[in-house]
Amino acid sequence: MNNRFKHICVIGLGYIGLPTAATFAAHGVKVTGVDVNPYAVDVINQGKVHIVEPDLDALVRDVVAQQKLSAQLTPAAADAYIVAVPTPFKDNHEPDLKYIEAAAKAIAPHLTKGNLVILESTSPVGTTEQMAAWFSESRSDLTFPQQAGEEADILIAHCPERVLPGKVLQELISNDRIIGGMTARCSQAAIDLYKVFVKGDCIETNARTAEMCKLTENSFRDVNIAFANELSIICDKLDINVWELVALANRHPRVNILQPGPGVGGHCIAVDPWFIVSKTPEQARLIRTAREVNDSKPEWVIDQVKIKIAEFLQANPEKTIQDVTVACYGLAFKPDIDDLRESPALNITKKLAEQGLNILVIEPNIQELPAKLPSNIELITLNDHQQADIHLILVDHSCFKLSLRLNSEYIIDTRGLIK
Template identity: 65%
Template sequence: MFNTISMIGLGYIGLPTATMFASRKRKVIGVDVNQHAVDTINQGKIHIIEPDLDILVQAVVQQGYLRATTSPEPAEAFLIAVPTPFTDGHKPDLSYIESAAKAIAPVLAKGNLVILESTSPVGTTEKLAEWLAAARPDLTFPQQSAEAADIQVAYCPERVLPGRVVQELVSNDRVIGGMTRTATFMAAALYKTFVQGDLVATNARTAEMCKLTENSFRDVNIAFANELSMICDGLDINVWELIALANRHPRVNILQPGAGVGGHCIAVDPWFIVDTSPDDAKIIRMAREVNDTKPEWVLEKIKASITDVLAAEAIKSIADVKVACLGLAFKPDIDDLRESPAVEIAKHVMSLGCQLQIVEPNIQELPNSLKNDNVNLIELDEAIASSDVVCVLVKHSPFIEKKNSISVRNNVIDAVGVFS
């Protein structure tokens, strides 16, 4: 049994996972470089929005099972859930994982288990083991001693839906890929602490590719829907009605189009496959390109509406045009802005010089990239009443509730099907 667990990274995945272990009365040491996050968690509060998580964190902190710090401490198992963004040219950036490896290396001891949860290119788990071995030549690792290694290393990606993380961490199946059979067995025993879904064993490389494949599958299917939306717009067809009709076929299930694709998973992971196999990942690359161009298409719609306003009304300067962008998060009813197409669209609208009125009910202040003299974060009712152009970029519940009020305005752009 693993009695002390260290979670490296206390973000949207790390904090809920740490909390699940702590709720099963395991001692969990959470580690994060963000001092604000550490302080917030140690107060029994959370720095992210996720339903039900706040109550659980408060309980496990008060009971003494979860504690956060900025420096790793000795433990029996170390789980790494840090960002894996990409750099220019869509090259994977593994620096956060390397930093995590160097941070935990000094406190590793014989018999420890290290699990990488971060979505990663194929072969990253092996690189993690190499970084650890370089930092701790006094210990052996799977690439050196296989089953007999002092430190076992495995890969186990998350596959949860923001807004349902607490439930899905428990109920969803997990793919566990150890660098050795011993590592896989140890990791499965650890996750059985709270996971009720199946724990499916494989090797590390297959587990890494499985996570990338799951998100690439969704990206390809969303790209099909987004491409349909652009085609239908030119043919004067309601794409949401079309998709609903097509989906009545027993073997058709088209996803919903939107303003693009965001988040740290679907908008990023397919590029890891393209980077690894650039000559063979043709469909995956094309899907990424389609989804990456959808925000540009939405922006052109906004520009056209601004032109209509200037032509039809007594507004002489674009500086006097008020454009409301409804939603900044990358998906409905969360506060996560990572890789959000809505944020990118808003930034371009800001650069046009108009008065940008942003409505995002899940945040308290604008991100730094949108802090400008011509940008304001306002309430929905005010935006509906005062804006010359309204663009719905995220299908948040409050927007659906007010869809009748929004739809009667002139110059409304519905990029996500709120009115359908």
């Protein structure tokens, strides 16, 4: 282990920060984790976890027991700081950097000469420089890369995460990392830190390119998903099975169409392309259109549900719309996880409930429904799905594939599970 980094402070203990903190701790580094959520801090200090990620619970239990990882509400003095806080966008799709700004202002009083600060939060181009400016405003007694270049007292870099939920602990170690320092010395310090556990390559670039790299990766995915989602709407119009069509087209050696779905969710793909659009609105035409296609897909799904309800009521004239029950299969933004961030399934379920429908939710990865959902939504088990009149498949959880045998003509399958 590089002796330079004996103690690091990780700001933000969510789906990226906590696995990162625990992995550093497992490799012998003392880690102080920081989060504004008192519940998360308490749970972690008990050696438990507040999020679902395979094997994370055992890892956290071990490193807390070894006193390598502890959690608190405010930063501590350390050799290096990793900022892994959310970067949402506002209603107008402009990026909201308030959490990064708050993290910078909380870290600033603890900075000492030679410290390294790494921004991992996915960010618009220029955010790492903005973070450095916030530090400079708070600490005029220290120099930063934008002022002193290679001679700066504080080293600053951007290193975006690029892990897959459900496989975070493996991918943290095995994936290549893009290391974007504000100077070459900043990059090298960040490489030294990540090499504590990263087995993949640490590839050096500058901060702006590193920021844009993460946005580009997720925009590439978003554009390709938009193609699949638009294709599914076209196929519905033309009475073509989109799943069969995609499978046939993908037999071409240079074609690889993704699977359509009810929209795009998660904290990355549904958000990051807007960061490119906000910086370059005149140039990012395709990226903007892809976002609009994917953002509109949930409304199309809701329209399909309305059509099925109309068909059901026509076949059952003794019933009214108040009698109709809709089962929504899945709330997470992707299969086999509990992560509901930016989930189109959650958004669709909420909007259907707001229209007064009786909603049953089958989501095996959560114990209770989010408080923000309307009261006419009930969480049930897969065994009770026969209570519903209309079946809406939103997430292709493994357990649905294994046991879902719906005997109904009122099915909207946004995932191609019903063959």
